[in-house]
Amino acid sequence: MRFPDLLAFAWQVLGGYRSRTALILLAMGIGVAAVVAVSSIGEGARLYVVNQFGSLGTNLIIVLPGRSETAGGMPGVLVGKTPRDLTIDDALALKRSPAILRFAPLIVGAGDVRVGSRTRETPVLGTTAEFIRVRQMDMAQGLFLPAGDPRHSQPVCVIGTTVAAELFGARPALGEWLRIGDRRFRIIGVLAKQGQSLGFNTDEIVIVPLASAQALFNTEALFRVLVEAKSREQIAYAKADVEEILRLRHEGERDITVITQDAVLATFDRILRALTLAVGGIAAISLAVAGILVMNVMLIAVTQRRKEIGLLKAIGATGQQIRAAFFTEAVMLALGGAALGLAAGKLGQIAIGQAFPDIPFTAPWWAVLAAPLTAIVTSVLFTVLPAKRAAALDPVMALSKR
Amino acid sequence: MIRLTGIERVFRVGDEEVHALRGVSLDIAQGEYLSIMGPSGSGKSTLLNILGLLDRPNAGRYELNGHDVTGLADDELARVRREAIGFVFQFFHLVPRLTAGQNIELPMVLAGIDPAERRRRLDKLLADYGLVPRAGHRPDQLSGGQCQRVAIARAMSMGPTLILADEPTGNLDRHTGQEVMAVLERVHHEGGTVAVVTHDPEIGKRAHRRIRLVDGEIASDERSGDD
Numbered sequence: 108m109r110f111p112d113l114l115a116f117a118w119q120v121l122g123g124y125r126s127r128t129a130l131i132l133l134a135m136g137i138g139v140a141a142v143v144a145v146s147s148i149g150e151g152a153r154l155y156v157v158n159q160f161g162s163l164g165t166n167l168i169i170v171l172p173g174r175s176e177t178a179g180g181m182p183g184v185l186v187g188k189t190p191r192d193l194t195i196d197d198a199l200a201l202k203r204s205p206a207i208l209r210f211a212p213l214i215v216g217a218g219d220v221r222v223g224s225r226t227r228e229t230p231v232l233g234t235t236a237e238f239i240r241v242r243q244m245d246m247a248q249g250l251f252l253p254a255g256d257p258r259h260s261q262p263v264c265v266i267g268t269t270v271a272a273e274l275f276g277a278r279p280a281l282g283e284w285l286r287i288g289d290r291r292f293r294i295i296g297v298l299a300k301q302g303q304s305l306g307f308n309t310d311e312i313v314i315v316p317l318a319s320a321q322a323l324f325n326t327e328a329l330f331r332v333l334v335e336a337k338s339r340e341q342i343a344y345a346k347a348d349v350e351e352i353l354r355l356r357h358e359g360e361r362d363i364t365v366i367t368q369d370a371v372l373a374t375f376d377r378i379l380r381a382l383t384l385a386v387g388g389i390a391a392i393s394l395a396v397a398g399i400l401v402m403n404v405m406l407i408a409v410t411q412r413r414k415e416i417g418l419l420k421a422i423g424a425t426g427q428q429i430r431a432a433f434f435t436e437a438v439m440l441a442l443g444g445a446a447l448g449l450a451a452g453k454l455g456q457i458a459i460g461q462a463f464p465d466i467p468f469t470a471p472w473w474a475v476l477a478a479p480l481t482a483i484v485t486s487v488l489f490t491v492l493p494a495k496r497a498a499a500l501d502p503v504m505a506l507s508k509r
Numbered sequence: 510m511i512r513l514t515g516i517e518r519v520f521r522v523g524d525e526e527v528h529a530l531r532g533v534s535l536d537i538a539q540g541e542y543l544s545i546m547g548p549s550g551s552g553k554s555t556l557l558n559i560l561g562l563l564d565r566p567n568a569g570r571y572e573l574n575g576h577d578v579t580g581l582a583d584d585e586l587a588r589v590r591r592e593a594i595g596f597v598f599q600f601f602h603l604v605p606r607l608t609a610g611q612n613i614e615l616p617m618v619l620a621g622i623d624p625a626e627r628r629r630r631l632d633k634l635l636a637d638y639g640l641v642p643r644a645g646h647r648p649d650q651l652s653g654g655q656c657q658r659v660a661i662a663r664a665m666s667m668g669p670t671l672i673l674a675d676e677p678t679g680n681l682d683r684h685t686g687q688e689v690m691a692v693l694e695r696v697h698h699e700g701g702t703v704a705v706v707t708h709d710p711e712i713g714k715r716a717h718r719r720i721r722l723v724d725g726e727i728a729s730d731e732r733s734g735d736d
Contacts, residue, residue, distance in 0.1 A: 112618045123606030418602040421563055422616045422663070423591020425584040502563045506602065 108428050117435040124408075128440065131401055135444020135482050136451055138394035142478040143452025143470045145390045148459065149383025151468035156379060158467070160372045166208075167241070167368040168334040168346055170353070174362050191362050192328035193353075195257055195317065200356055201334060204348035206341040211238035212257065212317055213331040216324040220313055221286040222274040229270055230312045231287060233320020241333045244309065249281050249296030252316055260316035264292035268300045269310040287313065288323055342369050387474050391481055397444070398485030401437060405493035408433075409500070416497050417505025426498035433494035434487060441486040445479030452478075510670065510702060511537040511560065516569035518555050518725075529555040530566070531725040537704070539670070542697040544716035545706045552725040554675060557706045561594050561673045562586045574670065591620055595664025597693070599676035601656040603648040603663075609655075610635065610644040613662045620667060634662040638692065654685035661692055665701075672696055674705045678712055690715060 108116075121128045172193045198212040214233035219226055232238075236254040239246070251265055264285065271280040271294075280294050292315060301309045321327060336345035346365050353363050409416065416429060452470065460468045518530040529552040537543065545553045558564035559571065562578060571579045578589060590596075603612045613634055617627045635641045638658045648656055657677060664672055674693060678686030690705075690712060697703045707713050721729040 108619055109621050109623070112621075116618070119606055119611075414602060415604055418598075418604070419615075419619070420587060421561070421590065421596050421602075422619065423587050423667075424619050425587040427584065428619060503558050506563075506598065 108431070113431055113435050114439075116432055117439050120432075120436055121439060127404055127408075131397070131404060131440050132444045132447055134397040134400045135394070135441055135486070136447035138390070138397045139445050139448025139478040139482055140451035140455060141390035141393050141448075142387050142474055142481075143449060144455040144459070146383050146387035146474035147452070147456045147468045147470035149379060149386055150471045150474075151459075151463075151466045153376060153379035153383060154467045154469070155465065156375045157372060160368055160375070165243070166336040166339055166342055166345075168336060168342065168349060169366045169368070170332040170334060170349055171330075171364050171366070172328065172362070174364055191357050191360070193332060193363065194327055194329065195321075197353055197356055198329060198332045199257070200352050201332070201349060203352060204345060206336055206345035206348055208335045208337045209237045209241060210332055210334040211235050211241045212329045213238070213333060214317060214320040214324060214326065214328075215330045216320065218287040218313070218323060220270065220274065222283065225274050227270065227273055229267075231320065231323065232312050232314045233317045233323070234314060235317055238314070238333070241335045242309075244301060245299035247297045247299040249294070251296055252314065253295075257317045260318035260322075262290065262292050262319065263295045263316065264319075265296040265298060265314040266294055267298050267308075267310040267312050269308075270313060271297050285313075287315065290319065290323060292319070339369070342367050383471065387477075391478070394478070394481045395485055397482070398489040401440065401486045402489035402493060405433060405437065405490050406496070409493050409497045412497075413500065413505045416500050417502040420500065420502040421506060429498045429500075430494040433490055433497055437486040437490035438483060441483040442479070445482045448478065448482070449475065510539045510574055511535070512570075512572040513559075514570040514572075516556075516559060516566045516571065518552070518559065518564065519567050528725050530559070533569070533722075533725070533727055535720070535727065535730075537702060540697070540700055540702055541718055542694070542703045542716050543705070543718035543720060544713040545704060545720045545722060546708065546710070546713045547722035547728070549708070551722040553706045553722050555725075556722065557673050557675050557704065560671070560704060561596060562590050591616060592667060593670050595661075595667070595669040595672045597657070597660050597664050597672065597674040597677045599679040601648070601653075601660045601680070603656055603659055605648050608645050608647055609640055609651060609659045612648070612659055613640075613666055615663060616667045630666060634666060637665075638662045652685075653681045654688055657681065657685075657689045658692060661689070661696070665696065670702060672701050672703045674703070676707055677705060678707065678709065686712065 170193065172191065195212060198210060201207055201210050211234050216231050217228055218231040220229050220231075234252070235257045236252045239251040247268060249265075252263065253261065264287075266280065266285075274280065274285065275283065280297055283294050284291050285294060286292075298309060298314075315323070334345060334349060336342040346367055349365050350361065350363070354361055357363075419429060456468050456470060460466075513533055513535040516530050516533040517528070520527045520529055533556060545556060547553045555564065559566055566579070569579070570577060573589065573593065578586070581589065604615065607615070610631055614627050614631055617630065635644050638661060640655070640658060640662060643651060643655055648659070651659065672693065677693065678689055681689060693703055693705065694715070705712065705716060713719055718730070718732045720727060
């Protein structure tokens with residue numbers, strides 16, 4: 108039997124039992140679409156998290172005061188000590204490390220920002236000129252904080268776009284004065300719109316020089332120090348340096364926590380990858396169910412087409428040809444179902460993408476490959492038994508009048 | 510051409526053994542036209558199935574065109590059936606979703622004959638059996654007589670040496686039955702060997718050699734002189 112004839116024969120069978128064909132295609136299609144859609148949601152979530160971390164800045168190391176232990180509670184409190192504060196001098200000491208490119212100390216507080224009669228409570232960030240480069244932010248207008256000794260400050264500030272819009276409306280904010288608490292600052296820049304970034308909206312902040320923030324909030328203690336390593340490979344050295352430098356400065360005590368964005372990111376990446384794989388696998392169960400449906404339908408087909416199979420054998424079809432006909436049918440069904448499913452999955456993905464434009468839904472390559480492959484393999488596997496049965500059919504019995 | 514020697518066929522029905530054929534020996538020459546008759550259960554269909562290599566004897570020897578085919582494997586038997594034997598059944602056994610033309614082509618498709626050659630042979634068969642206007646119709650659009658003509662054309666498509674017909678008129682009215690027999694007889698006149706199983710004496714009488722089976726044994730084997 109020539110291969111095109113085999114295809115034509117299977118095609119005629121599929122066309123001859125339309126509702127049956129449609130049902131199997133539907134089952135296969137749903138299975139494949141589920142795998143593609145579900146895994147693309149997982150992959151979308153993964154990419155979203157990765158991008159979020161990326162927007163924090165690259166090669167970022169975050170230093171925070173206090174030692175966080177997995178034991179729970181505050182270890183400092185347990186032994187009757189409060190954690191030592193991080194200070195500006197601690198931050199400046201980090202300059203010694205050759206692995207560190209730049210760093211930005213950070214103080215965060217909330218302040219009442221006033222312009223004329225308008226007041227707004229916003230988060231106020233005290234930091235240095237390096238901050239904009241560490242966090243990889245852009246300016247919409249004007250300049251960021253000037254460089255210089257962080258211990259001294261000029262009365263200038265940079266504001267987010269939302270703050271600018273709310274305090275000044277359509278008027279230009281640049282060069283105007285605003286009041287935070289009892290201090291006046293001249294607006295020298297407006298940040299470019301960036302939006303939410305790990306739960307922190309940079310459009311709604313006011314940034315002042317570090318020393319001004321210390322005075323405003325009456326504190327010496329730093330909230331964080333953001334450190335940028337020279338390269339991805341240097342992150343580990345930079346982390347070790349930070350720990351060592353601060354340990355020496357803190358009289359040999361390890362009372363800081365260093366988080367590398369890399370480690371956090373890698374963890375999230377692993378978790379979400381595993382999750383995507385898991386939900387994809389769960390969706391793949393529906394493919395196995397579709398495979399069982401194929402077997403069921405094929406077994407019915409063997410009974411239904413007993414006479415036809417008997418006839419084919421009588422006119423000279425070998426067992427192998429009968430099996431080939433059944434397998435061709437199964438593979439064609441699987442391919443059709445997979446094509447339908449991929450198309451439906453893609454449409455579904457576009458639809459969810461429309462609903463959640465922030466999340467980059469994409470079907471991972473392994474899902475696009477594995478789903479149709481699983482469909483084909485399961486339907487072929489589940490056709491083994493029916494095909495064997497058909498090939499073993501006794502033509503005399505199959506054709507008997509009774 | 511065909512030599513059956515001591516063919517035995519035993520079926521097991523529950524605990525009982527049923528001897529469908531008991532030591533049947535039979536020679537059929539090239540170009541013979543024979544009928545196999547007998548009461549129900551006399552083994553005539555079993556004999557036809559064994560002649561057509563659809564069934565295997567429990568004992569005995571079957572030579573076809575000088576070759577012993579008794580011990581061939583299933584797939585080899587299938588190949589012999591395809592090349593050398595054409596079947597015509599009482600219930601036609603046409604594939605319902607295929608057109609008359611596609612049904613006739615089926616043995617050639619299984620044999621892997623290329624489409625151009627198939628087309629050539631199909632056109633000739635359609636013309637020979639008066640089916641040209643019906644080639645594109647499916648079996649449910651054909652009359653009983655037309656269906657049986659399609660089945661005969663299908664049986665002839667590989668140019669077999671032996672045509673086996675099991676009650677070919679059993680499902681047709683008398684007139685159409687006669688027509689179908691005339692078609693089979695034409696195959697015989699063109700040199701084909703034709704064996705017909707029937708319980709209709711009128712059909713049986715038409716053959717030049719009449720074998721009567723009773724209880725799995727050949728009770729009589731008559732020839733008329735006009736061939």
